[in-house]
Amino acid sequence: MSELFQEAILVSILAGTVRIMTPILFAAIGELVTQRAGIWNMGVEGTMLMGAFTAYIVATATGSIWLAVLASMVVGGLVGLLTAFMTATMRVDHFITGLGINLLVAGLTLYWFRIYIKGRAQPTFDGFENVPIPVLSSIPWLGEILFSQRLLTYVAFAAVPAIWFLLYRTRWGLELRCLGENPKALDIKGLSVTGRQYIAVLIGSVMTGLGGGFLMLGFSDRYLADITAGRGWLAIVAIIAGNWLPRGVLAAVLVFALLESIATHVQVLGLNVPHQIFLAMPYLASILLLMGLRRKSSQPLRLGIPYFR
Amino acid sequence: MTSINEPAENLFPEPVPKWRIERRVNPKRSWTFAMYALATLFGLFLSALLLLTSGADVFKAYSALLKGAFGSEKALYATMAKATPLILTGLATVVAFRAQVWSIGQEGQVYAGAMGAYLGCLVFIGLPAWLYVCLIILSGMIGGALLGTTAAILKDRFDVNEIISTVMMNYLIVFLLSYLIGGGPWTEVSTTVVYQQTGPIPAASELPYLLGSTKLHLGFILALTAALVCYVLLEKTPLGYEIRAMGFNPIALAYRGTNIGRTIIIVMAVSGAIAGLAGVSEIFGTAHRLRADTLYGLGYTGIIIGMIGGLRPLGTVVAGIVFGGLASGGLYMKLLAQVPDALVPAMQGILLLAFLCAGVAARYKLVRTEKDV
Numbered sequence: 001m002s003e004l005f006q007e008a009i010l011v012s013i014l015a016g017t018v019r020i021m022t023p024i025l026f027a028a029i030g031e032l033v034t035q036r037a038g039i040w041n042m043g044v045e046g047t048m049l050m051g052a053f054t055a056y057i058v059a060t061a062t063g064s065i066w067l068a069v070l071a072s073m074v075v076g077g078l079v080g081l082l083t084a085f086m087t088a089t090m091r092v093d094h095f096i097t098g099l100g101i102n103l104l105v106a107g108l109t110l111y112w113f114r115i116y117i118k119g120r121a122q123p124t125f126d127g128f129e130n131v132p133i134p135v136l137s138s139i140p141w142l143g144e145i146l147f148s149q150r151l152l153t154y155v156a157f158a159a160v161p162a163i164w165f166l167l168y169r170t171r172w173g174l175e176l177r178c179l180g181e182n183p184k185a186l187d188i189k190g191l192s193v194t195g196r197q198y199i200a201v202l203i204g205s206v207m208t209g210l211g212g213g214f215l216m217l218g219f220s221d222r223y224l225a226d227i228t229a230g231r232g233w234l235a236i237v238a239i240i241a242g243n244w245l246p247r248g249v250l251a252a253v254l255v256f257a258l259l260e261s262i263a264t265h266v267q268v269l270g271l272n273v274p275h276q277i278f279l280a281m282p283y284l285a286s287i288l289l290l291m292g293l294r295r296k297s298s299q300p301l302r303l304g305i306p307y308f309r
Numbered sequence: 310m311t312s313i314n315e316p317a318e319n320l321f322p323e324p325v326p327k328w329r330i331e332r333r334v335n336p337k338r339s340w341t342f343a344m345y346a347l348a349t350l351f352g353l354f355l356s357a358l359l360l361l362t363s364g365a366d367v368f369k370a371y372s373a374l375l376k377g378a379f380g381s382e383k384a385l386y387a388t389m390a391k392a393t394p395l396i397l398t399g400l401a402t403v404v405a406f407r408a409q410v411w412s413i414g415q416e417g418q419v420y421a422g423a424m425g426a427y428l429g430c431l432v433f434i435g436l437p438a439w440l441y442v443c444l445i446i447l448s449g450m451i452g453g454a455l456l457g458t459t460a461a462i463l464k465d466r467f468d469v470n471e472i473i474s475t476v477m478m479n480y481l482i483v484f485l486l487s488y489l490i491g492g493g494p495w496t497e498v499s500t501t502v503v504y505q506q507t508g509p510i511p512a513a514s515e516l517p518y519l520l521g522s523t524k525l526h527l528g529f530i531l532a533l534t535a536a537l538v539c540y541v542l543l544e545k546t547p548l549g550y551e552i553r554a555m556g557f558n559p560i561a562l563a564y565r566g567t568n569i570g571r572t573i574i575i576v577m578a579v580s581g582a583i584a585g586l587a588g589v590s591e592i593f594g595t596a597h598r599l600r601a602d603t604l605y606g607l608g609y610t611g612i613i614i615g616m617i618g619g620l621r622p623l624g625t626v627v628a629g630i631v632f633g634g635l636a637s638g639g640l641y642m643k644l645l646a647q648v649p650d651a652l653v654p655a656m657q658g659i660l661l662l663a664f665l666c667a668g669v670a671a672r673y674k675l676v677r678t679e680k681d682v
Contacts, residue, residue, distance in 0.1 A: 042472060082662075086662070086665065086666070090665075090666055090669045091669065092665050092666070092668075092669055095411045095472060096411075096616070096665060097665070099413060099612060100613075100658065100661045100662045100665055101662075103609055103610075103612070103613060103654070103657065103658040103661060104655065104658025104659060104661070104662060105658070106609070106654060106658070107651065107652075107653070107654030107655030107656070107657060107658045108359075108655045108658065110649075110651040110654060110655070111359065111363075111649055111651040111652050111654070111655045112362070113651075114649035114651050115362065115363045115649060118649070229480075230476065230477075230480050233473065233476045233477070236473060237473055237477075240470070240473070274488045274492065274493070276484040276485070276487055276488040277484075277488075279484055280480070280481050280484040280485075283477040283478075283480045283481050283484075284477075284481060286473070286477050287463065287469065287473075287474055287477050287478075290463075290467070290469040290470070290473065290474070291463065291467040291469055293468075
């Protein structure tokens with residue numbers, strides 16, 4: 001293999017990594033807000049799938065991918081509303097709620113998808129194009145890896161410091177984090193616990209829906225059943241592995257995306273091993289990451305425990 | 310300046326509502342039953358709305374569903390055959406969830422069970438028929454139990470959340486199967502196209518049919534036996550006491566001297582073995598070759614069935630038969646009313662969420678306040 005070719009593959013793997021990070025990062029950084037508020041949303045996978053499915057329907061029906069992005073966020077929010085109703089209002093166990101949401105969405109999307117494509121060829125759409133940033137994108141190597149990406153990829157990376165600022169530098173963020181540690185304190189001050197929980201779940205779910213939308217519109221031109229393939233779960237693992245800190249979450253998502261990007265390049269690399277091994281890497285890595293994890297210092301104390309006055 | 314001690318209530322008297330919601334100490338059976346009946350109706354209503362989105366005639370679709378599920382003797386046997394793996398994965402859920410081990414690894418354990426049994430069917434070939442079938446069933450149960458135990462050890466030794474580890478293993482096991490039957494050593498030979506399946510299993514290894522020409526096979530008896538075993542295990546043995554107590558108060562149980570880690574491992578081994586049995590039953594009773602698509606979703610549906618069955622073995626059998634009816638009636642509905650049978654999983658999801666809400670609602674009552682203030 002020539003050196004030039006190797007360079008090109010390396011750049012391609014890294015640029016792919018950044019793109020693959022996008023949907024998981026949206027979900028992970030959004031759900032970090034939810035989890036910081038004490039709600040352990042296990043329905044991320046379902047929320048993301050719903051976002052991706054909606055984006056597909058809207059993109060093919062209207063031809064507008066930005067309308068599709070908007071729709072995926074709205075639908076993500078609707079699923080979030082259901083999650084919040086179950087966890088914050090009905091106070092059903094958070095894990096069970098999430099499982100229920102996942103199963104419901106898996107069924108709904110499959111059903112509507114079958115109806116949508118009944119009796120015709122599956123419609124396709126034109127996904128996102130790259131939007132190179134002027135000047136920066138002409139830096140050798142780095143320009144191609146970081147600054148020739150889809151528009152929403154830049155947004156996802158900008159969301160990390162934005163969420164950090166919201167959580168750690170605003171009064172709102174302080175109250176929200178307090179919700180995860182000691183909701184009673186807020187309640188005694190006369191601040192609404194349930195209301196804040198709703199907002200936290202909605203922020204997470206809207207961003208997860210957006211992640212699903214990007215997954216649909218940024219990588220492919222048609223929908224497949226169960227297209228999220230566990231990325232919602234990876235987002236949850238990234239939060240735990242990242243010790244509930246924005247920078248840690250970012251690092252964990254980077255690991256998953258790098259593994260997946262390598263898997264998509266296996267054929268180019270010409271390695272003679274079953275491709276399933278590479279496909280399995282992110283899932284295996286997530287178990288290993290959680291096994292090696294000893295720090296859970298920043299886990300919200302009341303995470304996943306319904307609050308009764 | 311107002312005094313700090315001044316009671317705030319006097320300044321802003323809160324309006325007292327005439328009705329308020331109160332927690333029940335001991336929920337009444339009739340009230341609980343009414344709530345679940347309401348949830349079922351609500352679920353059917355929402356599913357009817359779903360049917361409308363497909364432009365189907367709701368009445369026609371529902372009656373086709375019912376007729377396909379329980380309309381004739383033949384339909385009934387088909388329903389029981391469909392219910393067989395679902396009862397088993399439901400029971401696997403019951404054992405784990407009663408101990409508050411939130412395993413959703415039933416899906417992967419079904420695959421592991423099917424793979425273990427297929428391995429057994431290759432290894433033990435040539436043995437007397439009854440021994441052959443017994444060993445196949447046993448190796449399937451071991452396959453499921455191994456996967457379950459892995460999650461338990463990860464939880465006990467490494468503090469890995471069991472939901473996450475079981476989900477990840479569900480994906481991993483599917484990749485393993487996809488390798489084995491899609492190019493690996495178990496791939497069906499003599500075909501040029503890879504179908505992602507093994508060749509047919511030896512006739513001697515098939516689970517025998519129970520009644521003449523019906524689809525009902527030995528697996529159904531195994532499922533009912535498993536339900537009985539689960540009932541005895543949970544309600545009548547010291548281990549069952551520990552499992553139930555772990556659900557209520559693990560800390561107290563630890564003080565009592567119970568080894569929590571050991572109990573979790575046993576729970577997951579039992580749960581995995583039962584789920585593995587579902588895989589055996591589906592491959593050796595119905596499909597007669599190992600392939601992935603016949604196994605898909607059995608584990609996830611089992612979670613719904615276990616939950617709707619109230620995490621009790623008997624309730625799970627009933628819920629399993631109802632859901633088996635939905636699955637086999639769904640095919641009939643697809644044929645007669647042109648509704649995609651994917652309606653069934655959507656319906657199951659709706660029913661689960663409705664039942665969860667009903668379970669909460671049953672623990673409350675609406676009380677009229679004595680006097681107006």
